[in-house]
Amino acid sequence: MKKIIICISIVFCANNVFAQTVITDTLAYLRDSIEAKKTEYAGKKLNFLLARLKLSVKGYLMEPPLPNRPDTLKVKEIVLYFNTITKVTLGNLQGKKNPAIIIKFVTPKLVPKAYLKKGGILDFGTEWNNTKAIFLGNCIIQHLNVEGL
Amino acid sequence: MFKIIYSIIDGFVYYLEFILTSYPGQNIRFCIHTHNKGSTDSTGAANAPSPLDIYHLIDGLAANPNFSADYVFAHDSTEWAIMVDDTAKANHLSTVIPRDSAVQAPPFNNNWSKTFKFSNGVSLYLTWLGWVKYFFEIKHYPREDIEAFANVLFTGANLNAGVKYYKRMNGQFKELNYKIIYDSSGTAIEIVITICEQ
Numbered sequence: 001m002k003k004i005i006i007c008i009s010i011v012f013c014a015n016n017v018f019a020q021t022v023i024t025d026t027l028a029y030l031r032d033s034i035e036a037k038k039t040e041y042a043g044k045k046l047n048f049l050l051a052r053l054k055l056s057v058k059g060y061l062m063e064p065p066l067p068n069r070p071d072t073l074k075v076k077e078i079v080l081y082f083n084t085i086t087k088v089t090l091g092n093l094q095g096k097k098n099p100a101i102i103i104k105f106v107t108p109k110l111v112p113k114a115y116l117k118k119g120g121i122l123d124f125g126t127e128w129n130n131t132k133a134i135f136l137g138n139c140i141i142q143h144l145n146v147e148g149l
Numbered sequence: 150m151f152k153i154i155y156s157i158i159d160g161f162v163y164y165l166e167f168i169l170t171s172y173p174g175q176n177i178r179f180c181i182h183t184h185n186k187g188s189t190d191s192t193g194a195a196n197a198p199s200p201l202d203i204y205h206l207i208d209g210l211a212a213n214p215n216f217s218a219d220y221v222f223a224h225d226s227t228e229w230a231i232m233v234d235d236t237a238k239a240n241h242l243s244t245v246i247p248r249d250s251a252v253q254a255p256p257f258n259n260n261w262s263k264t265f266k267f268s269n270g271v272s273l274y275l276t277w278l279g280w281v282k283y284f285f286e287i288k289h290y291p292r293e294d295i296e297a298f299a300n301v302l303f304t305g306a307n308l309n310a311g312v313k314y315y316k317r318m319n320g321q322f323k324e325l326n327y328k329i330i331y332d333s334s335g336t337a338i339e340i341v342i343t344i345c346e347q
Contacts, residue, residue, distance in 0.1 A: 148270040
């Protein structure tokens with residue numbers, strides 16, 4: 001019984017340590033662990049990438065639901081940031097680096113523009129969240145690359 | 150004058166150019182065109198002046214010093230204009246980022262380039278798209294103005310193009326501009342689009 005408890009404790013601690021891995025150098029992590037290994041993600045679902053990322057996605061870009069776009073958008077790619085959109089855009093203005101992962105899907109995801117309106121389930125006026133991750137999670141990655149290194 | 154032209158060209162002609170002689174010895178030269186629904190690609194045209202329009206203006210000015218403005222009548226009944234207000238900046242932009250580098254695949258894909266990058270490694274397109282998202286997410290500007298506002302900011306703050314944007318409101322063309330708000334340490338913390346009421 002003691003051994004079982006010790007084993008469980010070790011596994012728990014190991015998981016905890018893994019989960020608490022803190023990436024102190026975002027640029028190096030994205031360059032060495034994502035960009036350098038990007039072929040591993042081709043053909044996998046977006047979920048696969050999201051589950052392995054050791055950084056929290058905070059901002060994202062995709063085709064915007066502008067009035068001149070059709071009622072259903074064909075989302076071919078998505079860009080994930082690890083900073084808020086305010087920090088990314090204002091940082092760009094001052095030449096700061098804010099690397100992003102640009103992910104192109106094998107098949108465009110059809111997204112009704114109504115989903116993206118204010119208060120919609122994928123409200124484009126809000127940050128990245130679980131609902132958005134779940135909605136796009138099954139999209140198959142054609143290729144990805146890290147921009148802004 | 151514009152109303153007459155508008156009724157003739159709306160929905161039929163993409164680019165038209167007029168030369169008006171105001172008085173002997175002086176030519177006023179400008180361009181006027183429509184942005185029809187779906188006229189540039191399958192996703193539909195923007196209402197406001199596009200990247201290609203900006204380069205059409207800048208390169209037109211380089212070819213003819215009297216070429217000064219480009220007017221757009223959009224499918225949503227909005228009216229826009231762009232003018233070069235700093236020729237040196239416009240010429241510099243055209244030299245350091247020529248049209249074919251700045252725009253994806255003119256004239257069929259009239260968006261900012263995904264391959265030409267600023268010094269921080271971010272493409273023109275993603276930089277511009279970031280402003281679109283910022284205006285959606287942070288500023289909550291009207292959706293019909295966001296693409297234009299992003300171009301105002303992008304051409305001014307990122308490209309330093311020396312181009313002014315105008316939108317017709319209440320019968321008058323009003324200048325669109327942007328204001329960058331900094332904190333005490335000099336870090337940019339907010340952007341607002343301003344409309345000159347003069």
